[in-house]
Amino acid sequence: MIYGLNKINEMAEGDSDFINSVIGVFLEEVPDDLKTLEAAVNSGDFQQIYQLSHKLKPNVDLLEMESTRALALEMETMGKNQEDLEGIRARFTRLKQDVDQAVVELKRDFDQ
Numbered sequence: 001m002i003y004g005l006n007k008i009n010e011m012a013e014g015d016s017d018f019i020n021s022v023i024g025v026f027l028e029e030v031p032d033d034l035k036t037l038e039a040a041v042n043s044g045d046f047q048q049i050y051q052l053s054h055k056l057k058p059n060v061d062l063l064e065m066e067s068t069r070a071l072a073l074e075m076e077t078m079g080k081n082q083e084d085l086e087g088i089r090a091r092f093t094r095l096k097q098d099v100d101q102a103v104v105e106l107k108r109d110f111d112q
Helices: 006-012 016-043 046-062 066-080 085-110
Strands: none
Touching: 006 016, 006 046, 016 046, 016 085, 046 066, 046 085, 066 085
16 A cells, blocks of 8 residues: 555544545545646646645645655755756656555545
């Protein structure tokens, strides 16, 4: 499993509706943000890369996806500094694989 639920469970204090809501928001928003981020990476839009990577970090952090969060942080910094588009592209490929896998697992695990 690529994600963890300890942080969400701690916040939820046993409220399964809260957990389902957080997962639902992740499944609704993150794939769309990822598509927009992919377009920004493909077009070399450093400002969008910066903003969307920044937006993605707390979502993957909440699901304890530490390596994915690290990739988003690196992309955010690189976008902010407008540097190394090829490095951003390489990181995006790994980030996309992680998020896609999390989406598949979450849909399976939460029947969404």
